[in-house]
Amino acid sequence: MNQTLLNRTEFKESVFKRDNHKCVICGKPAVDAHHIIDRSLFDDGGYYLDNGVSLCFEHHMLAEETEISCEFLRSHAKIKNILYPSDLSLNEFVMDYDKWGNPILKDGRRLKGYIFRNANVQKIIQSRLKDFDKPYDPIVDKYPRTYHFPFSPGTTSDDRIAKNTNILYKRPVIITEKLDGENCLDADTLIITEFDGKKTIKWLCENEYKGRVLTYNVNTELEEFQYVMNWSILDNIGDWYELELEDGKTLILTGNHRVWLVDLQCYRKVNDLKEGDDFLLKR
Ligand SMILES: [Zn+2]
Structure with missing residues (x-):
């Protein structure tokens, strides 16, 4: 020491x-x-x-x-x-x-x-x-933050901005609204494989696909083919919560999803929220 x-x-x-x-x-x-x-x-x-x-x-x-x-x-x-x-x-x-x-x-x-x-x-x-004897699941900084485009409106100095946008050059791009839980993709989302064409996430998991798929390296900001590290399919156990927002809208999230607690300045799982807790969807 x-x-x-x-x-x-x-x-x-x-x-x-x-x-x-x-x-x-x-x-x-x-x-x-x-x-x-x-x-x-x-x-x-x-x-x-x-x-x-x-x-x-x-x-x-x-x-x-x-x-x-x-x-x-x-x-x-x-x-x-x-x-x-x-x-x-x-x-x-x-x-x-x-x-x-x-x-x-x-x-x-x-x-x-x-x-x-x-x-x-x-x-x-x-x-x-x-x-104990189970996965330790403390409060954490949610997920790695996703990059914004340099030309995205409303970015602040706190946001991560992608410098390399060349990968978009002359390629069809679908732009959607950035939503909470954006790191989650639908089971039918298509993934580009190295030698087997496009496959859905569902297919990759069901077949425990051993080949490489196209990924984006957030550190180098380059695309690269990488092996899938693991596959898991969870049963839908009905662990969904309907949260009512201030503007009267409701939002459906799984119990595992983390929201930002204003008072405690940290993320907490929807499972562990108490009635009346003030939360934000993002920090
Ligand atoms: Zn404190």
Whole structure:
């Protein structure tokens, strides 16, 4: 661990100073210098700058309950150096740990760590006890943002703008309104395969298609053929919610879909919304 061990006061001061005394998630005044990995897991108290993050009351609670992952906190505080207690280590199976040292595996599952049974841990993660040995599903930054065209009306400095629009040159393009849930495509959407012509998404999944399909690399902004990494077909379990919007319109979304909670400044699954929660479809 190549960082200076601080005392409690120095820890709070230096964490607040780095984060400008603001909650790294919502920007409200910080009230807690939160230990990303709990201090009880460190044999020296874990008061290291890179193990701390400034949070408001609400986000501190969510972080303690592991509703917000350590990874999410580190990325918001721009912490590059990941500190783990000496007896928690990563390996070919373990990808990360939650606040209470519960391992998160590469396959997404969260297992029970060695202080899982401690009374204080049980109490604080009470609402999530049923979620162990299953995929860990904390609040996250939704999906990678989709690029806008440079000529799209209404873009702001916050939007990602595509620089390379040459791929559109002399090609028929269908332009549709950008809707919430736009990352989802209909089962009948046609995908261009490398050697088998156009196929629907449904067909690709049903046949567990092993060939390459045309994709768009958002980093290089170039098209390339890539193998399909996985296929899955979920049953329609009727997990649909009808949400009423302020303008009286209704919107039908699946329970898995995430909406932006105005008060908490984070995304939450439609499943977990309570009546009267204020939400936006987008941040
Ligand atoms: Zn906050």
